[in-house]
Every structure is written in structure tokens, then in C-alpha cells.
Amino acid sequence: MVRPSIEASLTEVPQPITHRRVLKIALPIVLSNATVPILGAVDVGVIGQLGQAAPIGAVAMGAIILTTIYWIFGFLRMGTVGLVGQALGAGDRAEVSALLTRALLIAAAAGLGLIVFQALIFAAAFRLSPASEEVESLARSYLAIRIWTAPAAIAVYALTGWLVAMERTSGVFWVQLFMNGLNVALDFVFVLGFGWGVEGVALATVIAEISGAGLGLYLCREAFERPDWRDWPRVFEKSRLIRMALINTDILIRSALLMTIFTSFVFVGAKFGDVTLAANEVLIQFMYITAYAMDGFAFAAETLIARAYGRQDPVRVRRGALMTSLWGAVICVSMSAFFAVAGPWLIDVMAKSESVQAEARGYLWWMVAAPIVGCAAWMLDGIFIGATRGRDMRNMMILSFAIYVATLWTLLPIMGNHGLWLALLVSFAARGITLGTRYPALERGATEA
Numbered sequence: 001m002v003r004p005s006i007e008a009s010l011t012e013v014p015q016p017i018t019h020r021r022v023l024k025i026a027l028p029i030v031l032s033n034a035t036v037p038i039l040g041a042v043d044v045g046v047i048g049q050l051g052q053a054a055p056i057g058a059v060a061m062g063a064i065i066l067t068t069i070y071w072i073f074g075f076l077r078m079g080t081v082g083l084v085g086q087a088l089g090a091g092d093r094a095e096v097s098a099l100l101t102r103a104l105l106i107a108a109a110a111g112l113g114l115i116v117f118q119a120l121i122f123a124a125a126f127r128l129s130p131a132s133e134e135v136e137s138l139a140r141s142y143l144a145i146r147i148w149t150a151p152a153a154i155a156v157y158a159l160t161g162w163l164v165a166m167e168r169t170s171g172v173f174w175v176q177l178f179m180n181g182l183n184v185a186l187d188f189v190f191v192l193g194f195g196w197g198v199e200g201v202a203l204a205t206v207i208a209e210i211s212g213a214g215l216g217l218y219l220c221r222e223a224f225e226r227p228d229w230r231d232w233p234r235v236f237e238k239s240r241l242i243r244m245a246l247i248n249t250d251i252l253i254r255s256a257l258l259m260t261i262f263t264s265f266v267f268v269g270a271k272f273g274d275v276t277l278a279a280n281e282v283l284i285q286f287m288y289i290t291a292y293a294m295d296g297f298a299f300a301a302e303t304l305i306a307r308a309y310g311r312q313d314p315v316r317v318r319r320g321a322l323m324t325s326l327w328g329a330v331i332c333v334s335m336s337a338f339f340a341v342a343g344p345w346l347i348d349v350m351a352k353s354e355s356v357q358a359e360a361r362g363y364l365w366w367m368v369a370a371p372i373v374g375c376a377a378w379m380l381d382g383i384f385i386g387a388t389r390g391r392d393m394r395n396m397m398i399l400s401f402a403i404y405v406a407t408l409w410t411l412l413p414i415m416g417n418h419g420l421w422l423a424l425l426v427s428f429a430a431r432g433i434t435l436g437t438r439y440p441a442l443e444r445g446a447t448e449a
Contacts, residue, residue, distance in 0.1 A: 014311065022297070029296035033176075043059055049191070070153055076158050077164075078385045081161045094231060110150070111152070111153070146206060163219060180208070250391050276417050279351075285350065290335045298324075298378055302386040303386065305382070374428035396438060400427055
């Protein structure tokens, strides 16, 4: 397949926004997401062959700590998609390359900061999530190895954002497949072959993350083939840096509040006992499955809206929003129907405890409703990211968070765990409705971009 050049993307007549184009962007992301849970399962499965509980707990704890920390920098991918897509739409080739440089510099600075302050960060993490002395000791060994690839791990966000904006999502798929496949292979070699235990799992991930970033740089090589990427006056131009910082900060605040909602869902659910907590955890996995499927179409919305915004074309903005949202709705309705039919079977597969199975079935209908209720929020997120309307995303998320807290406070004493689930779905609906009220302004803003 011929790799489209930056120049071609800038000079060509705008491609029509068709179902085929949407699927071409979306499907590689859906496939790449499918590799993520496989890696986690292999990590646990390989370390589990040692026949001890502590190493499993250490890998799980270490991985969730770093995943949470790295997740904070997810704004780098989202902000990069919107800004690069708009630069493409506006025909600004130099900015397309300079944006990747800025994003990679942010990733390097953030990664080095995590390395420097690792002792404080990990101490705080273990204070929040205490574990047995053996598990904590092994987890610290795991983290001490993995933290050294923080710059590379965060850089993958920037590289992914650039590739998505260029509509090269097949490149994202190959980066994820290569990185996760290499990680899995090295898990077997280092743990089962060399007997390196927890340290072997960590080292496998280190090599995979560095290699994945290297492949990502190669796939983005066209950004470095011209001198624009090192046009330092442009790269460090104050107005562009400020705009990038504001957009990324708004997205970060929005994402932190969203994570708080999901975290509070777990913590509040724990108050109803171990069985209810386990049932909620089983069902929330259905949510993650839906999110993995929806990501591809949200990403398609991001890049199509960004390019239309760069061209100052509200007609293409509307078509991009409608076309991607149509596919998002198809996915959400399909997932809802699938959960309604196969939900009991999935619950039995994921939980062997009969009490957990029975409890989860009692709340399954909330999860059946969740994809439909959340569809608008998920798709509008992608649309607003593409338009770099970070302030709207932040403000509507603050409002939705307040609605969630009020709903939770009101319904929890009356409905118990059902109230918790209803509050979660209300937060989805609130995000969709509040962002929807801002959509007309987003369309109008396309003429001013």
C-alpha cells in the first residue's frame, strides 16, 4: 500500500467522507485495542507458572500503578490528533512536523520527570494501595526497572496521535501488535526460559516499549525528512506553545474527572460487600469491551473533524460528525443486544463463584443500557477533540461530574448498588446532553478556526 505523503495530504482535493473512509480509519484501532487485554492475560499467566501468589500480585500492582500514571498523559495523543489534523486541513506543512516535535519534547520531559521523582511517586502509590511486604518488595523491583522507559512509553501517545491525524491508523495497529507481540514473546523467554520472575516481566515490557516507540518513530519518519521538525523558533513559538498547553490542560482536567467517576464507582461499590464489588467488577469489564470497540470510531471522528476544522468547512464538520456517529450508534446498539443475549454466559465465564454470578445477573440490565446511554458522550468526545474544543469538554465534564455526585448522594441511600449504577449512567447521559448543547457552537467555530 502506498503511504500518503504530507504534501499529498495538503494539496489533494479533500477526500469525500464516506463509510469506507470511516471504516478504514476505525477498524485498525479496534484491532489494535484487541491486543491490549491479551498482553495483560499473558503477563499474569506466565508469572502464575511460578506457583506463587506474591509475584502475580506484584506484577498486577506494578502494572496498574504505571498504567494509571501513563494514562494521565493520554491528553498528549488527543491534543496531537486535533492540532495536527487542523494543520493538515489548513495546509500548514511546517506545523504538521513541528507539532510532532513539540509533543515528543513534552513526552521526554514528562518521562524524565517521572524517573527523577520515582521514589516519591511510588511511595505515594503504595501508601494509597498498601500490600503485603513481599508483594510490595517485588512490585518495587518491577517498577524500578519499568520506570526507565517512561519517556518512550509516553512518546507512544504522541506518535499515535500523529499517525491518527494523518489517517494512518494501520500504523497504530502495527505498533501495538509489534509491541505487545514482542512483550509476550519475551515474557516466555525471560520468565519461563531464564527464570527471571517479576524482573523478567518488567524487562520484557521495557524492551517492548522502547522497540514500539522506535517503530512509531520510523512510521512517522516523513515528519523528519524535511527541516521543519527542527525549526526551533516555530517549535518554541510562544503563542503555539500556549495554545497547545491550554488544550492539553483542559483535556487533562476532563480526563481526571472521568477517571474519578470510574474510581469512585469501584470504591463506593466496595461498601456493599465483596460479592457486590466482584459483580460490579465483572460487569464493568463489559464497559471496557464497548470502549475498545467505540475507540476506532471516536478516533475517526477526531481526525475527520480536525481536518474539516482546519479547512474551515462546517459542512464537512457536520458530515464527519454524522457519519462517524452513525457507526458509533451501530456499535453501541449491537453491544447492548450482545450483552442482553450473551451477558449471563459471559458472567459465568468471568466469575466462577455462584454468588457473584447471581449478583451480577441482578445488575446486568444496567450494563445492557450503558452502551446506548453512553453512545452520544463517547462520540461527542471524539468530535470535540478533533475541533480542539478543550474548554467545552472541560466545562461540560465539570457539570456532568457535579450531576453524578448529586445523583449518587441522592440515590445511594435509597437504591443501594442500583443507585450506584444509575448514577454512572446518569453521568454518561449528562456528558452527552451537555456536549450536545455545545455542538452548534462547535460547527459555527469551524469558520473561525
